[in-house]
Structures are given as C-alpha cells and as structure tokens.
Amino acid sequence: MNTTFSCVGCGKCCNDHHVPLTLAEARMWAADGGQVIVLVEAFLANGLGLPMQQREHAERRSIVVRSGACEAHVAITFAAYNVGPCRNLDEDNLCRIYQRRPLVCRIYPMEINPHIPLNPAIKECPPESWETGPDLIIGGELVDQELAGLIQRSRQADRDEIQAKEAICALLGIRTTALKGDGFTAYLPDMTAFAMVIDQVAQQPLAGSGGEWVFHVSGDDIAGQVLAAGAQVATEAPLNYAFISLRAA
Numbered sequence: 001m002n003t004t005f006s007c008v009g010c011g012k013c014c015n016d017h018h019v020p021l022t023l024a025e026a027r028m029w030a031a032d033g034g035q036v037i038v039l040v041e042a043f044l045a046n047g048l049g050l051p052m053q054q055r056e057h058a059e060r061r062s063i064v065v066r067s068g069a070c071e072a073h074v075a076i077t078f079a080a081y082n083v084g085p086c087r088n089l090d091e092d093n094l095c096r097i098y099q100r101r102p103l104v105c106r107i108y109p110m111e112i113n114p115h116i117p118l119n120p121a122i123k124e125c126p127p128e129s130w131e132t133g134p135d136l137i138i139g140g141e142l143v144d145q146e147l148a149g150l151i152q153r154s155r156q157a158d159r160d161e162i163q164a165k166e167a168i169c170a171l172l173g174i175r176t177t178a179l180k181g182d183g184f185t186a187y188l189p190d191m192t193a194f195a196m197v198i199d200q201v202a203q204q205p206l207a208g209s210g211g212e213w214v215f216h217v218s219g220d221d222i223a224g225q226v227l228a229a230g231a232q233v234a235t236e237a238p239l240n241y242a243f244i245s246l247r248a249a
C-alpha cells in the first residue's frame with residue numbers, strides 16, 4: 001500500500017511524547033535545562049519476555065547483564081521528558097531548536113523499530129496530513145532516502161550506545177528493570193548528576209558496569225516465571241523509580 005504525507009505543523013507530536021534521545025542529544029537536553037526520563041526493560045536469556053520475531057532487533061539494542069543466577073538483556077532508553085508541550089515548542093507550534101532538534105523529531109511519524117509498520121491511525125498527525133503531499137511509502141518502501149538514513153542512524157545509535165547507557169545507569173543507582181512486554185521502569189534522574197555521569201563515562205568509556213540487575217514485575221504470576229528462570233525480583237517498594245505496567249487492567 002502507498003502512503004502520502006505532508007506535515008501540517010499542528011504540533012501534536014511535540015505534546016506528551018517522551019522523545020527518545022541519543023547520548024549526545026541527552027547531554028544537550030541536560031545542558032539546555034531539560035529533564036530526561038530513563039526507561040528500562042529487559043528479557044531473559046531463556047527467552048522470557050522476548051517476542052521471537054523481534055529477537056535480532058531486541059538483542060542488538062540491549063546489553064547482557066547478570067540477574068541472580070541467569071543472564072538478562074537490558075535495553076535502556078533516554079528520552080526527553082515531555083509532559084504537556086515540549087519545552088522547545090513555541091506559541092506558534094514551531095520548534096525553537098529546529099536546526100538541532102533530536103533525530104526522532106526528524107523521523108516522526110515513521111517508526112524506529114523495524115517490526116512496527118507505520119500505522120497512520122495511531123499517529124498524532126491529523127487526517128489531512130495523510131491526504132495530500134508527496135509519497136512517503138510506495139510498495140512498502142520508504143521513498144525519502146534521507147529519512148531512511150536518519151532511521152538507520154537512530155537504530156545504530158541505540159546499538160552503539162547501550163554499553164555507555166548501562167554504565168551511566170550503574171553510576172546513577174539505576175538497577176531495577178521491568179520485563180519486556182510486562183512494563184517499563186521509569187526514572188527521573190537529577191539532571192546535574194546525569195550530566196556529570198555522562199561526561200564521566202564519555203571520558204572513561206566502560207564496557208557496561210558488570211553489576212547486578214533485579215526485575216520489577218506486574219504480579220505474582222510473572223514473578224514466579226522470573227524467579228523460576230533464576231533471575232532476581234525486587235521485593236522492596238520502589239524508591240527511585242515508577243513501574244509503568246503494560247498489562248491490561
């Protein structure tokens with residue numbers, strides 16, 4: 001199926017969207033006075049939490065860590081914490097940092113995950129943006145090669161930066177993950193500390209922390225599966241994070 005698209009500048013994608021950031025973008029966000037949210041999910045080496053068709057993509061953007069007696073693959077997202085309008089959106093719905101806006105802002109409404117096809121129905125863009133404009137997708141292929149290049153860059157950054165992000169998390173005391181598919185753990189680190197730790201890891205690259213992770217899960221049934229695999233489950237109430245459940249209530 002073919003898709004046409006033209007951004008109508010409504011600004012909706014700049015509201016209430018936590019925008020995933022590369023490491024350099026996260027550092028820039030901190031320098032600008034913004035808040036970064038850290039979202040963590042993991043699957044187990046035995047496949048618990050891993051949709052089979054996503055194995056390669058999920059493995060490449062994660063790092064192998066220890067949890068109890070088994071290995072887990074942790075994926076970490078640093079994102080601009082946008083509750084309501086983004087701090088860079090002006091009163092005319094224009095981006096104040098347009099020339100240096102994050103990669104993902106340049107890519108929207110396309111998806112970064114290769115397993116998620118573009119679905120206009122779930123995007124913020126209004127119907128008129130899909131009715132006119134140049135071809136976006138023809139025969140399932142993205143027309144704009146520059147845009148395709150940006151998506152590749154974003155995916156590559158995810159893979160290249162996971163070790164540094166895990167080391168940054170260790171230095172910030174971020175050690176509890178959710179099980180992929182069950183939810184995310186979400187942290188709002190102090191941004192002064194966050195910036196210092198990014199600089200520290202940039203100067204002295206670490207191949208991950210080697211430290212232990214524990215799982216926060218949505219209920220006893222999932223906890224039983226995680227424990228049976230040999231991994232550790234958090235037993236204390238969250239101190240420095242929130243658990244965002246993906247489970248239907």
Ligand code: SF4
Binds near residue numbers: 019088095101102
């Ligand atoms: S940085 Fe600019 S383009 Fe990106 S969400 Fe904020 S206002 Fe929108």
Ligand code: SF4
Binds near residue numbers: 008012
């Ligand atoms: S929601 Fe879509 S149409 Fe509106 S500003 Fe964002 S990309 Fe453009």
